[in-house]
Amino acid sequence: MKTFCGRANPTTGALDWVEESEEYDYHQEIARSSYADMLHDKDRNEKYYLGIRAAVARVKSRGQQAVVLDIGTGTGLLSMMAVSAGADYCYAVEVFKPMAEAATRIVEKNGFSDRIKIINKHSTEVTVGPEGDMQTRANILVTELFDTELIGEGALPSYEHAHKHLVQEGCEAVPHRATVYAQLVESERLWSWARLLPLRVGGREILPPPEMGLCAGAPSVCDIQLSQVPPRQFTTLSPICTMFRVEFSQPVSSAPRQYTVPFPAVATGQAQVVLSWWDIDMDPEGTINCTMAPSWMHPDPDKYPWRDHWMQCVYFLPAEVPVTEGEAVSLTVSHDDYSLWYNLDKCSQQGGDSEHGVCRPMCTCQAHLVWTRPRFGELNDSRRTESYTQALRSLLNPDSVCLSVSDGSLLPIFAQLLGAKKVYSLESSGMFKQVIERVLQASALSGTVQVLESRPEQLAASWRAADKISLLMGEPYFSTSLLPWHSLYFWYCRTALAEQLCKDAIVMPHSATLCMVAVEFKDLWRIRAPCGSCEEFDVSAMDEMIQRSLDFRESREAEPHPLWEYPCRALSQPCKVMTFDFHQCVPEEPMKSQGSVALVRKGRCHGVALWMEYHLTDDITVSTGLAGPVSEKGNCEWSPHRKQGVYFLSSPWDSTGESQDTVLYTLTFHPHNGDITMEFTAAASD
Known part of the structure; x- marks a missing residue:
């Protein structure tokens, strides 16, 4: 069966109607997924197998049959490990139908279909009983429900439900526990991803809106390969703190919680960023450990187990906090059922955990809703700013009428400060328009740039003939671009505005x-x-x-x-x-x-x-x-x-x-x- 989906073309800006088949989800969810990365993660696979084998042995030593529940089975690999390790039966739950079908074929190909049952449901829909999906509750719980933030794929609600309805009391769990770690740092590079910083152009300062400095920032985690941020690019202000643990063999709660860890600052600086990662113990003794720590924490960085499905997290504090070496401070991590966030307190020195006062931070300044973290870094890049200002200085004259075509760009402000006669900024959305107007207001430049919310073809139809554009400029940057050449949308905008350009108009970039x-x-x-x-x-x-x-x-x-x-x-x-x-x-x-x-x-x-x-x-x-x-x-x-x-x-x-x-x-x-x-x-x- 064929269906048609309307999609905004990132290069032309047009709405394309694309024919899709039933296999569309294969492309979206499988070909660009991290399944292959997980299967090639030898460290992960070996430690899961060792943990599963040890759990099966513990159950067998008690004279019990080993019945395994594998939630989020994916390819069925962990279920096959369990059966190979001696498990009597395994229920493998996978909600994504194409993946469940693949797991069924993989299990059959490996000769395990008589002892592994693939259940194509969400684990919270699985039933237990003579007529249910599972004949009996499991006594071994095996899961791989984790993302870079540990809980972002709904691990806590899934564990909570499983303990209540699908597994026996006192069951074995692989992994047995997870531990979340954090370290407080000062980093000019990382902090430049969090907010717009002041910059000087033409002898004037462009300032961020005051509300941006009070904003909690983007609510989503910043997950990166932290191994590629070398220690020379940040100043360590705290020891590595053990923030909290989750014991998966015991009932798990998805209720919001917060944990506070006091420590003395190990250096003087501006507390800006929290680096965070986690590890999992596959056994109760913690002898089988799989860590997500960055390579510069590894005793032998050359043997660091690389993976892309689990990376490390960067969290930005709501505001910079100055700390002095030896000063007593407290780092607090809070979480709901899907995400974490951090705060720093220079007053409270009481550690522990709490179920109260947990409120997920949200962006209130709008800038974090329209500018991504790499985009903040780009706007704050002084060398890049210098390239654009040098180019504008060579192209502008006192009679220049400029139109900027880019999403949330500071170029029109640069052009105004460098002496253009008139400057227009074409924005793709009302939110971009509001953010740029707030930057203008904060910089005492309100009214100097006319910010327009319009599509190029709409603007072309309404443009006043007397105001021909002498300089069409762009970075180019567009929020809809995924691949580098998607920013050729600038070329399509230039084409749509051809009649509004002067005969000898300058286009930048040319x-x-x-x-x-x-x-x-x-x-x-x-x-x-x-x-x-x-x-x-x-x-x-x-x-x-x-x-x-x-x-x-x-x-x-x-x-x-x-x-x-x-x-x-x-x-x-x-x-x-x-x-x-x-x-x-x-x-x-x-x-x-x-x-x-x-x-x-x-x-x-x-x-x-x-x-x-x-x-x-x-x-x-x-x-x-x-x-x-x-x-x-x-x-x-x-x-x-x-x-x-x-x-x-x-x-x-x-x-x-x-x-x-x-x-x-x-x-x-x-x-x-x-x-x-x-x-x-x-x-x-x-």
Whole structure:
């Protein structure tokens, strides 16, 4: 059965009606999921197996049958571990139907279908009894319900229900417990993700609205690969604090709670950020431990078990708090049934936990609802600001009539402060409009920039002919963009506004270039590596699902990834593969680019990284990808503000580095929908 879904096209801005089949969820939930990453997480899998084997042995030693309940079974891997470890029967619960179907095939392929029952329900809908889904309550509870924040996938309500209705009192649990840790730090880099900081342009200061400084910030967790934030980029202000534990073998409550840990500050500084992670003990004694601590906490960083399905958390305090070395302070973590948040108290020194006074913080200034954390970092980047102000200084004159087309951009404020005659800012939503107007008000610039909420084609129809635009500018940045080239929406806006531009109007940036480099990833390749077999179990049905979902699409696609979090080596020189001229309107015919890139370094080529470079003037270019030259060894430094595109080769290619291996590319830009279809193939040169 075919259905049609309306989607806003991030490049053209138009509403596209896309035909989808019943397999749409495969693409959304499977091909871009972390199942492959979990299956390749050897540390996780080994410790789960050791914990399950020990739990089965403890139950058997009491003369009982081992009946396992596996909630969120996914591929069925943990259930198969349980049966292999001697469990008599296993109930494997999986709510997502395509995943439950895959688990059924995997269990059958491995010969466990007589002792593993796949139940395609949410665990809270599972029934126990002669006519129920389970014949009896389980005495071993196995789960993998955790996310980077530990409880964000609803672990607490699921455990609470399971203890009440699905497992025996005093059951064994794998994992047995979880512990949440936190460390208070000062970090200029991390704090720049939390709020807009003051900046100077043209001798004037642009200030954040006062309400932004009082705002609790974005309610969602900031989950990152904290291993890529080296200790030199923050000052430690506290010891590593054990904030709270959850014992999974005992009844679990999903009620809101808070836990306070007092400590003396270990250094003087501005308390801004809390770094947090957790670990799980697979057994009651804590001898089988799986930790999410960043690599710089590991005794041997080279043996650090990388994973992307569980990372680390960064929490931002509601406001900076100055602390002095030796000063007594208290860190409080609060949680509801799905999320955590932190506060710092310089008065109370009483530790412990409480069920009172827990209220989840929410954004009240609107800025955190429209600007993402990387976007805050981008707006606060002084070097980037200098690039735009230098470009504007060279392009502006006292008669300039400027229109800025970007979401929530400060460019129109820059242009006004640098002497433009008139400045207009085109915003895509009323919320963006309000945030920019509040920044103008806080900076005593109200009325100097006219902020418009309109689509480009609507603005074109209502624009006054006497006010022709002499400078059309953009970063470009749009909140709907996922891949780097989605910001070509600026080009479509420029085309829609062609009649409103002066004959000799300046467009900034005047062009954009799509760039690429062939790369070897240290770890990111694991998320797309074939599953095949995991430990001694055949889970190739996962590969079938992923391939099926990818084949459903007309062509292979690039994926957005923040590459500053995922180290890689360049195996080729960076190269420009397609250029878009913003002096001209979007063409009617497709643009095509073909060529090859030599692999000049030895290594395993997993794919290519792609990004855009925007040419503000002939001399000033802003990159959304590489933030500097590639080192002699191929090490790359990536912009932390934007995601880059990653195209994984269907099979990795081992390069000799002797210029006899190449990556062939074919790119086609389709103006009617803004898509860039692409194909990359590694091959030996003739």
